[in-house]
Amino acid sequence: MFALMIAKTIIFRSGRFFGPTLVTCASKSVVSSNFAPGTPVRPTSLLVVGATGTLGRQIVRLALDEGYDVRCLVRPRPTPADFLRDWGAIVVNVDWEGKVALIQCAKAMGIQKFVFFSIHNCDKHPEVPLMEIKYCTERFLQDSGLNHITIRLCGFMQGLIGQYAVPILEEKSVWGTDAPTRIAYMDAQDVARLTLIAMRNEKLNGKVLTFAGPRAWTTQEVITLCERLAGQDANVTTVPISVLRFTRQLTRFFEWTNDVADRLAFSEVLASDTVFSAPMTETYKLLGVDPKDIVTLEKYLQDYFTNILKKLKDLKAQSKQTDIFI
Template sequence: MALLRCTAAAATTPPPQLATSPRRLRSLSWRRTLAPLHDHLLLASTLRHSSQGRHWLPPAVTCNAQTVVATNMAPGTPVRPTNILVVGATGTLGRQVVRRALDEGYDVRCLVRPRPAPADFLRDWGATVVNADLSKPETIPATLVGIHTVIDCATGRPEEPIRTVDWEGKVALIQCAMAMGIQKYVFYSIHNCDKHPEVPLMEIKHCTEKFLQDSGLTYIIIRLCGFMQGLIGQYAVPILEEKSVWGTDAPTRIAYMDTQDIARLTFIALRNEKINKKLLTFAGPRAWTTQEVITLCERLAGQDANVTTVPVSILKFARQLTRFFQWTNDVADRLAFSEVLSSDTVFSVPTTEMYNLLGVDAKDIITLEKYLQDYFTNILKKLKDLKAQSKQTDIYF
């Protein structure tokens, strides 16, 4: 895949409409002519005006072999390095980033979408919560006032188009960060995203990486392989409840990491100036296949799993079928991961160099065996206690 050329369009001129297909993200190029904005109010006003009637959307991107020279930007108002904004703070990774930041003494502001059920647990922890929506660019600038570092953990919801948040929203957020003089931007991406342009989300992640690299911001890009937390609902719980466990016959291997370790390593990297403008990949100690994970869960749970294996060829056929209908395009985009699953891709990297760079001992990184063992031990103990309590309350006549 060729290098990506991403440049900022004038904020005062609504850019062209995004291509209808994520595969065409590289179909348009646009000029780096970010207009000077005096403060966040002017930027918000511009974005709000642009979005009325004309449905403002961030510009698309193009890939070529040219290098874009970043424009020198005047520094913003000095703020404390401990002032951070976490975007996507209610997610699996985001909440661990918030907790780690608070434990380490950071002043944490969380950007969350307005919702019927407020994210009160973030306030209970000691964070400040502000409502904004990445799909509404005019709501973003006010959240960045007084912020030194943005940590971007956000991703779109399953029911919405992939590009709404993961591309259009991220471009708007990065543009606002540029205009507001944000000192550092941390972006979480996907390992091997540059090798799979046929998968819309992975292509979007790679394009966002390049857009951020060409933005002129000081950044850290962290590619992730997989979360251990996701395996609980996918395998552990169904096995305990004697329900079907869905898997594939794919040879793909993934080096899962605990999100607590990811959060801890993130802040180590954040404090290391040598890591500025670097791309890191966080991976667990070992890469696992789906069948190996299921076998481990069976052993720890002490019972066999009811495994339903879905051939990858079926997933690929389903993707092709859903692409024929506009209302199933988003389903097809998500099924595109079958293209990755059908390959011999290994979502892992050698970790020695990364650990040395961060000054981390590999022994301090939790293994999947230890993570699942702790989970099953705690759950089985609770189930045993509940069973004992139930027997104690039985009434016999």
């Protein structure tokens, strides 16, 4: 048993689970049953589910640095999670049955704190399965009687590297849409740091917090920034939002393409005239964090391009030296 469990979307701490609670989501009902109190465990024990993800790995790294005992549940995959073991975490493979058992265990064990990672504006887009599930989970938590915090996220800076930075450097196509969506990207390391601070703050029980970066960016603004830092133009391929809508409607006709349609529905929201951002002044005060300590997108991408261009320059120099000796 663990004092804390961290999933892609969940953090648990030792305490109690109260029920029954009924929540309806997409015409389906979920009922929680009464369970006996869990076994007391050390407050420094953590279980992380989805630890190889963008945010999960940052939480594991930070928690280990702060002295937590961390165990990670990961899905069996060709690329193993060896880096988690190297850091000092215990890694256990988990499949579907393991996920079911984990949920049942979470209800039965003593839980002190439950932190749920959701998506900003999830309550406004019930047509998108991922966002609907997030919002349903938020409602379930509110009715569960658990001490909990819901953290809504806007977007990770780390995702921009593969989406824009690398294709620009490799002179490949950069895909975008013609919609004016603005997203306040945040460094996943900052998200992990603020999460652990919020988790330890008892005054935040029951709160819904939105973690957003210092500024909301459009796709074109991000591409322009990457072009300036890379010192070269991007080969941009623009996909009209109307094409996304048509493709999503088409894939809904076939059962085997439902997952594709769900992903396109989420992409369509991201490509709409939406702002994924929220004021952070009050959140910084609640967490006792100085806004100046939050990484800006300019600084994040500048550090990336500076490091990668230096490595490319060094490799080119080494290549020239080899040519001379040959």
